[in-house]
Amino acid sequence: MAEKPTLLIVDDEKPTREGLRAALEERYDVYIAEDANAAGELLERESFDVMLTDFRLPNEDGLKLIARAKSLSRPPICILMTAYGSEELAVDAMKRGADDYIAKGRLQIDELEMRIARALKQRNLEVENVSLRQQLDSRFGLENIVGEAPVMREIFEIVQQVAPTRATVLLTGESGTGKEIVAKAIHQLSPRARQPMVTVHCAALSATLLESELFGHEKGAFTGAHERRVGRFEQAQGGTLFLDEIGEIDASIQVKLLRFLGERTFERVGSNKTLTADVRLIAATNKSLESLIKAGTFREDLFFRLRVVEINLPPLRERAGDIPLLAQKFLREFAQENGKAVNDFTADALAGLMNYSWPGNVRELRTAIEHAVVLCRGEKIAARDLPPSVRGVRAAEAQISMRNDLTVKEAEKQLIVRALKDTDGNRTLAAKKIGMSRRTFHRKLHAYHLEGF
Ligand SMILES: Nc1ncnc2c1ncn2[C@@H]1O[C@H](COP(=O)(O)OP(=O)(O)OP(=O)(O)O)[C@@H](O)[C@H]1O
Ligand SMILES: [Mg+2]
Structure with a gap:
């Protein structure tokens, strides 16, 4: 921080004002005001780090001024200067929001500076904490997961319960x-958030390598094990271990996981010393474990141990109502990343997005929006900016004839009409199909005059 902190001095006596200014202006960017009105104006205009105010001021007293300053969105640190000996007033001041007080009669500049520095340090810490927390939350917490469809709301609730x-x-x-973004949210919302979350992509490694990756190995445990190595379980101590693509793991490792889930113990490869770790497991799979169990490649007992709580993320096509929200989120993200002024979709483009079946789900939508942002030449993404796969299917389906001047509302209305047609007018099913709550669905039926459908 190269800039000097800003300091506002409020005092009706010129010698005091000027004396303080002279003493402090080397280290602070000093502003002065002779009464609460002048101070109020400055507070509106500038953002101050510190306000040093006398209690006795012509119109409004220093305490009221402090109360006003503290109601700003970015309030300064407030130090009240009181007449010597008015201890009671000082206590009152602290209660009313002052951060510190100082007796004017024996005002010592070093002491004043020390107090200002201390208050500033305290505030910088607070600001830093808040912004760190916000960064973490916004990257991994639930705020980052978009979804208003009833199934998504249910998922958010379960996440909050299990975290x-x-x-x-x-x-x-x-x-x-x-799946991965939800795993991160669970970790982030858990008391383990300050400990590591370690991810292992199980499908990427052979059985031997995966075993040593997970549990570690001793020097010489197998050809190529030149050094002792700490495994992911040990690295995740106190935190969360995320086992992605769990359906792919070898039978020998399934046994070891089962044991860990039962006893919380394991051994490094090539060692018979039993270790333990306080690790929370989250596993993910895009395969049906049930069918792997039937096929004999996945242990049923492990399945039950893993599935203490199961969260099933529905395909995007079953929550098409969330597509506009997700698309907007990704649009903002990629517009910023690419420094483009794109800020919306044409109704045609939005209808295209809503009509596509998204076999690659949210990831595919995200990539499609990135593609569109990069190609987009105006402020709105047009249908022609979307990837051919998305456009192509739309043309082939051509279930809805889109006019160029179609509005977003019309696109939504048509989505609803189509869902009603597909479900023979069953409103509950139709709402479910596009991932709207029944209430929203009914509200929209009413708004689009579709009650008679
Ligand atoms: N509801 C959502 N809100 C915002 N972003 C999402 C949402 N769902 C998924 N994403 C984003 O979509 C992409 C794919 O999500 P993720 O990697 O979590 O999927 P996955 O289920 O783990 O996929 P895979 O099985 O292929 O590993 C990521 O960029 C993720 O941030
Ligand atoms: Mg994944």
């Missing part, structure tokens, strides 16, 4: 439905 516990969670769902 504080150590229960093993199994995340299922097609590729790109958001």
Whole structure:
């Protein structure tokens, strides 16, 4: 921080004002005001780090001024200067929001500076904490997961319920439905958030490598094990271990996981020393574990241990009502990343997005929006900016004839009409199909005069 902190001095006596200014202006960017009105104006205009105010001021007293300053969105640190000996007033001042007080009669500049520095340090810490927390929350917390469809709301509730516990969670769902982002949210919302979350992509490694990856190995445990190595379980100590693509793991490792889930113990490869770790497991799969069990490649007992809580992420096509929200989120993200002024979709483009079936789910939608933002030449993404696959299917389906001047509302109306047609007018099913709550669905039926459908 190269800039000097800003300081506002409020005092009706010129010698005091000027004396303080002279003493402090080397280290602070000093402003002065002779009464509460002048101070109020400055507070509106500038953002101050510190306000140093006399209690006795012509119109409004220093305490009222402090109360006003503290109601600003970015309030300064407030230090009240009181007449010597008015201890009671000082206590009152602290109660009313002052951060510190100082007796004017024996005002010592070093002491004043020390107090200002201390208050500033305290505030910088607070600001830093808040922004760190916001960064973490906004990257991994639930705020980052978009969804208003009833199934998504249910998922958010379950996530909030299980996050504080150590229960093993199994995340299922097609590729790109958001399993990993949910796993991160669970970790982030858990008391383990300050400890590591370690991810292992189980499908990427052979059985031997996966075993040593997970549990570690001793030097010489197998050809190529030149050094002792700490495994992911140990690295995740106190935190969360996320086992992605759990359906792919070898039978020998399934046994070891089963044991860990039962006893919380394991051994490094090539060692017979039993270790333990306080680790919460989250597993994910886009395969049906049930069918792997039937096929004999996945242990049923492990399945039950993993699935203490199962969260199934539905395919995007079953929550098409969330498409506009997700699309807007990704649009903002990629417009910023690419420094483009794109800020919306044409109704045609939006209808295209809503009509496509998204086999690659949210990930595919995200990539499609990135593609469109990069190609977009105006302020709105047009249908022609979308990837051919998205446009192509839309043309082939051509279930809805889109006019160029179609509005967003019309696109939504048509989505509803189509859902009603597909479900023979069953409103509950139709709402479910496009992932709207029944209430929203009914509200929209009313708004679009579709009650008679
Ligand atoms: N509801 C959502 N809100 C915002 N972003 C989402 C949402 N769901 C998924 N995403 C984003 O979509 C992409 C794919 O999500 P993620 O990696 O979590 O899927 P996955 O289910 O783990 O897929 P796979 O099975 O292929 O590994 C990520 O960029 C993720 O941030
Ligand atoms: Mg994943």
